[in-house]
Amino acid sequence: xxxxxxxxxxxxxxxxxxxxxxxxxxxxxxxxxxxxxxxxxxxxxxxxxxxxxxxxxxxxxxxxxxxxxxxxxxxxxxxxxxxxxxxxxxxxxxxxxxxxxxxxxxxxxxxxxxxxxxxxxxxxxxxxxxxxxxxxxxxxxxxxxxxxxxxxxxxxxxxxxxxxxxxxxxxxxxxxxxxxxxxxxxxxxxxxxxxxxxxxxxxxxxxxxxxxxxxxxxxxxxxxxxxxxxxxxxxxxxxxxxxxxxxxxxxxxxxxxxxxxxxxxxxxxxxxxxxxxxxxxxxxxxxxxxxxxxxxxxxxxxxxxxxxxxxxxxxxxxxxxxxxxxxxxxxxxxxxxxxxxxxxxxxxxxxxxxxxxxxxxxxxxxxxxxxxxxxxxxxxxxxxxxxxxxxxxxxxxxxx
Amino acid sequence: xxxxxxxxxxxxxxxxxxxxxxxxxxxxxxxxxxxxxxxxxxxxxxxxxxxxxxxxxxxxxxxxxxxxxxxxxxxxxxxxxxxxxxxxxxxxxxxxxxxxxxxxxxxxxxxxxxxxxxxxxxxxxxxxxxxxxxxxxxxxxxxxxxxxxxxxxxxxxxxxxxxxxxxxxxxxxxxxxxxxxxxxxxxxxxxxxxxxxxxxxxxxxxxxxxxxxxxxxxxxxxxxxxxxxxxxxxxxxxxxxxxxxxxxxxxxxxxxxxxxxxxxxxxxxxxxxxxxxxxxxxxxxxxxxxxxxxxxxxxxxxxxxxxxxxxxxxxxxxxxxxxxxxxxxxxxxxxxxxxxxxxxxxxxxxxxxxxxxxxxxxxxxxxxxxxxxxxxxxxxxxxxxxxxxxxxxxxxxxxx
Numbered sequence: 001x002x003x004x005x006x007x008x009x010x011x012x013x014x015x016x017x018x019x020x021x022x023x024x025x026x027x028x029x030x031x032x033x034x035x036x037x038x039x040x041x042x043x044x045x046x047x048x049x050x051x052x053x054x055x056x057x058x059x060x061x062x063x064x065x066x067x068x069x070x071x072x073x074x075x076x077x078x079x080x081x082x083x084x085x086x087x088x089x090x091x092x093x094x095x096x097x098x099x100x101x102x103x104x105x106x107x108x109x110x111x112x113x114x115x116x117x118x119x120x121x122x123x124x125x126x127x128x129x130x131x132x133x134x135x136x137x138x139x140x141x142x143x144x145x146x147x148x149x150x151x152x153x154x155x156x157x158x159x160x161x162x163x164x165x166x167x168x169x170x171x172x173x174x175x176x177x178x179x180x181x182x183x184x185x186x187x188x189x190x191x192x193x194x195x196x197x198x199x200x201x202x203x204x205x206x207x208x209x210x211x212x213x214x215x216x217x218x219x220x221x222x223x224x225x226x227x228x229x230x231x232x233x234x235x236x237x238x239x240x241x242x243x244x245x246x247x248x249x250x251x252x253x254x255x256x257x258x259x260x261x262x263x264x265x266x267x268x269x270x271x272x273x274x275x276x277x278x279x280x281x282x283x284x285x286x287x288x289x290x291x292x293x294x295x296x297x298x299x300x301x302x303x304x305x306x307x308x309x310x311x312x313x314x315x316x317x318x319x320x321x322x323x324x325x326x327x328x329x330x331x332x333x334x335x336x337x338x339x340x341x342x343x344x345x346x347x348x349x350x351x352x353x354x355x356x357x358x359x360x361x362x363x364x365x366x367x368x369x370x371x372x373x374x375x376x377x378x379x380x381x382x383x384x385x386x387x388x389x390x391x392x393x394x395x396x397x398x399x400x
Numbered sequence: 401x402x403x404x405x406x407x408x409x410x411x412x413x414x415x416x417x418x419x420x421x422x423x424x425x426x427x428x429x430x431x432x433x434x435x436x437x438x439x440x441x442x443x444x445x446x447x448x449x450x451x452x453x454x455x456x457x458x459x460x461x462x463x464x465x466x467x468x469x470x471x472x473x474x475x476x477x478x479x480x481x482x483x484x485x486x487x488x489x490x491x492x493x494x495x496x497x498x499x500x501x502x503x504x505x506x507x508x509x510x511x512x513x514x515x516x517x518x519x520x521x522x523x524x525x526x527x528x529x530x531x532x533x534x535x536x537x538x539x540x541x542x543x544x545x546x547x548x549x550x551x552x553x554x555x556x557x558x559x560x561x562x563x564x565x566x567x568x569x570x571x572x573x574x575x576x577x578x579x580x581x582x583x584x585x586x587x588x589x590x591x592x593x594x595x596x597x598x599x600x601x602x603x604x605x606x607x608x609x610x611x612x613x614x615x616x617x618x619x620x621x622x623x624x625x626x627x628x629x630x631x632x633x634x635x636x637x638x639x640x641x642x643x644x645x646x647x648x649x650x651x652x653x654x655x656x657x658x659x660x661x662x663x664x665x666x667x668x669x670x671x672x673x674x675x676x677x678x679x680x681x682x683x684x685x686x687x688x689x690x691x692x693x694x695x696x697x698x699x700x701x702x703x704x705x706x707x708x709x710x711x712x713x714x715x716x717x718x719x720x721x722x723x724x725x726x727x728x729x730x731x732x733x734x735x736x737x738x739x740x741x742x743x744x745x746x747x748x749x750x751x752x753x754x755x756x757x758x759x760x761x762x763x764x765x766x767x768x769x770x771x772x773x774x775x776x777x778x779x780x781x782x783x784x785x786x787x788x789x790x791x792x793x794x795x796x797x798x799x800x
Contacts, residue, residue, distance in 0.1 A: 216640040228720070237632070239722025240616040240757070250716040251750045252654060254709075262752020263715065309654075315663065316650040316716050320628070322639025350651045352662020357640070 014050075015386035017042060021050045022059060022079075022385045026104075030063050030076030051077060057389050058146065059083040059103065059381070079103040084388055085145035086377025087186060089133055090153040090193060090370040091176075093117060093168050093224035096129050098136035099367070101374040102145060103381065105204060109139040110367070122171050129176075130183035137184050148388055149187040150180060151196070151376045153369040155225055157242060158190035167261050168225045187391075191376065193369040194245055195236045197221045198229025200364055200372025201327050203379075207360050217325040218317055220247060220310070222332030223366065226268045230321065248272065250313040267313040271306035273331060279305065285331050292338045303335055304342040311346020314359075318351055329362035336361040414450075415786035417442060421450045422459060422479075422785045426504075430463050430476030451477060457789050458546065459483040459503065459781070479503040484788055485545035486777025487586060489533055490553040490593060490770040491576075493517060493568050493624035496529050498536035499767070501774040502545060503781065505604060509539040510767070522571050529576075530583035537584050548788055549587040550580060551596070551776045553769040555625055557642060558590035567660055568625045587791075591776065593769040594645055595636045597621045598629025600764055600772025601727050603779075607760050617725040618717055620647060620710070622732030623766065626668045630721065648672065650713040667713040671706035673731060679705065685731050692738045703735055704742040711746020714759075718751055729762035736761040 020040045025031060028039065037047040054060040061080040083103040090097040094116045100109035113132060117125045133150065140147050154176065156166035161177025177188040198219035201207070207214050219229040228247025230237040238244050248268035249261050256265025269275065273285060280302035282288045291299035314326055328336055328343075340359055347356050362368055381388045420440045425431060428439065437447040454460035461480040483503040490497040494516045500509035513532060517525045533550065540547050554576065556566035561577025577588040598619035601607070607614050619629040628647025630637040638644050648668035649661050656665025669675065673685060680702035682688050691699035714726055728736055728743075740759055747756050762768055781788045 230720070232637070240724035241722055244720060244722040246719045246722075249719045249751070251652075251712050251719075254652060254654075254712045254750070259752070262754075263750045264752075265750065312651050312654045313716075316713075317720065319646045319649045319651075320630070320644060320717065320720060321637075322641055322644040322646075324640035350654070350663045350665065351649070352659070352664075354662075 011386075015384065017046065017050055018054065018385045018389075019383060021047060022054055022382055025054075025060055025077050026079055026382050029078040031078075032074035032076060034074060036077065054385065055080075057083075057385065059385055059388075079382075082144050083146075084148040084378065084381045085140055086374040086379075086381075087133065087136055087140065087147050087150040087184075088153070088196075088370040088372070088374030088377070089129060089136075089150055089180065090196075090373060091117070091125065091129055092153070092155050092193060092369075095366075096125075096132050097367070097370040098132045099370045099374045100136055100140045100143075100145060100147070101371065101378055103378050105375050105378060107371065107374075108143055108145060109136055110370075111136065118169060122174055126174065126176065126179050130180055133180055133184050133186075137186070147184075147186055147377075148381045149189070149377045150184065151373040152176060152180065152188060152190050153193035153196045153373045154190050155193050155223070155227075157192065159242070161188065161190060163190060189376075191373065192227070192229075192242075192245075193223075194219070194221050194227025194229040194247075195238070196229075196370075196372035196376065197227065197329055197364075197368035198231050198236060198245075198327075198372070200368035200370075200375060201229075201329060201362055202231055202234065203375050204371055205327065205362055205364055205368070207325065207327060214325055214327075216323050217327055218245075218247070218314075218321065218323045219327045219329050219362070219368070220314075220332055221330035221366075221368065222273070222328070222335070223330045224273050226272055227330075228317070230323075247313060247317065250316055252309045252312040267309055271309040276302050276306050285334065289334055292335070300338060303338045306335075307339045307342030308346045310339070311343045311348075312350055314343065315347050315350035318347065318353070318356060323357060325358050325360050327360045327362050329364065329368050330366050333362040333365040411786075415784065417446065417450055418454065418785045418789075419783060421447060422454055422782055425454075425460055425477050426479055426782050429478040431478075432474035432476060434474060436477065454785065455480075457483075457785065459785055459788075479782075482544050483546075484548040484778060484781045485540055486774040486779075486781075487533065487536055487540065487547050487550040487584075488553070488596075488770040488772070488774030488777070489529060489536075489550055489580065490596075490773060491517070491525065491529055492553070492555050492593060492769075495766075496525075496532050497767070497770040498532045499770045499774045500536055500540045500543075500545060500547070501771065501778055503778050505775050505778060507771065507774075508543055508545060509536055510770075511536065518569060522574055526574065526576065526579050530580055533580055533584050533586075537586070547584075547586055547777075548781045549589070549777045550584065551773040552576060552580065552588060552590050553593035553596045553773045554590050555593050555623070555627075557592065559642070561588065561590060563590060589776075591773065592627070592629075592642075592645075593623075594619070594621050594627025594629040594647075595638070596629075596770075596772035596776065597627065597729055597764075597768035598631050598636060598645075598727075598772070600768035600770075600775060601629075601729060601762055602631055602634065603775050604771055605727065605762055605764055605768070607725065607727060614725055614727075616723050617727055618645075618647070618714075618721065618723045619727045619729050619762070619768070620714075620732055621730035621766075621768065622673070622728070622735070623730045624673050626672055627730075628717070630723075647713060647717065650716055652709045652712040667709055671709040676702050676706050685734065689734055692735070700738060703738045706735075707739045707742030708746045710739070711743045711748075712750055714743065715747050715750035718747065718753070718756060723757060725758050725760050727760045727762050729764065729768050730766050733762040733765040 088099040215234040221227040226248030228245040249266040253265035259266040259269035280299040615634040621627040626648030628645040649666040653665035659666040659669035680699040
């Protein structure tokens, strides 16, 4: 708390006001200029000038008439459907993915390449991801969508543009951001896939109540690895060294076998995909879901056992973090019809809670991370349109 | 981010400026008026006026000469040693405690009453705590220390002034704040003892580096119950329903016995004091420490086993929260010479981390919570001296 206000810098004030207006249009559009003025506290003439700039920049569009206080028709403002777009990429253990979302977060392109990346050379996988990114960028260009930047969901820990740790791929350090930047001309950032999946779930999962998003929850993504994304007050919680949320390595079997991480009895070692598939005696997660649908007892037992272990880990999560909800995502969302009940039972057994917080199921499944990645890019444009305007990306296509 | 600044309200501005000046004196004193002005950005004449008010209120005192930029002697300002003081109280399973700290956080009175509260009537224990509080208040008065308020560390969950859940005491709801307020005339707040112990550790534990406190850590308090206090960015993390940090109920033995909380295989059930004492075949924690010192193998085995379970829980804490450090507090601090090594070994076994964050030992031990409680009170005075001045407490003693 301070009472001194910095002298208002003209450029800084314009940047802040552009963000204020664009944010209001994003939250409440279609909306009239008068209502934007009323909600932001800016004058109508300021709003008009700022809106003119945002329209010229392709970020805001005029649509049909909006409701007004006095019943007079006014032109409504919305986010421009052809405005800045975000490129989300994902590199995971057994697939690569790309998604383009427009400024409203709506998917405009989505492509998944399924191929196990564990037995491949790093350079080969990175080259494939660059190809996937270029194909997505071409699709965006053909739709007149100017890409603002790219964000890559990675199965491990990134520091800046470098992927430094990938427990399930076992890669050396990779300058992944530079490779994709070279291939696409876009600014690139990296982020852990479990964190992005949690953000994707918060923004697009539709699990909020009364129109507001979930803001305190833990998202569980069950891919080859088991990831956790902790969202506190609407923000991803990263911990002191960006390593927080590693749900897959919570201890669920203290006397259990060694895990790839070097620990023992980790959730991922006891209930990861490999373990479930081996116990169910099937080859793929699709096979597993079919077997469960068909009532195959071996498959059902394998999923039940995974749920029991998952419940132990989630009991500890609830005890330590007290979230408002847990969301089962990734492949666990696909398995939810058979996984949810034993997981809930195990949570109840291990916490004794009569009313534990809800165990929700993601509607985005394995797409949550790449969607969160693309959403991160457009979220930054909405939060700071002036920065976007100052650095028009190389691949920008469409009206100035 | 907004560019509109509210019209500066005079009273609000004075309150903010008083806090700005008092905070600066607290952080950097002894300090001259000129340096306070330079650090806060306020004018020298504003600072002089505010300091005059703070001295009149008994919150700031003038001491010897302070160093100045130009070498001219100037009067140095410090927190007044007789300024507002805080009363910390603690109600725990087997003791009651009271502490008075002055404005600098230095203890001026400390009293602990050891008695098992589990077999006693609630009213009786509350009456005893009121007596303890009144005795502490009399001591404060006799030292000329005006108490600003009281804060009570409770072994459970409080909502407002009501103690709503006490797993190890099994009490019904108790209007604890009202009882103490009636007995002392002080404003009273309640807070979980594990959270206050973590704050006490952060403020007074001396574990920070380069003069700054630990700000991201987990404090483990091993009293009859095992509590955890999670500090993130210098703030206690409470979760969505104020239940976060319940380290004692992290699952460390999935097939383990039922715990008092209703769950199964909780840390507290496997490594709580009762369990350790039973295995060590001794009656008290003091006996246990003596037995360990004497090299009694049964006692050492009991502590080693507790460390193994504690390490399982802390492995999951590290995995989920990625703190910068873990601090062993409460009775675990007393046992640290025998507990730390097996705990660290278990953490290593279950995380595979070659360099886990440091496992520190609290120098405050079981006093951390009551010290954190008293510190909470004086911290509020320093953060908002105007509110303190507006509501001079009934028991205020000393110069106006």
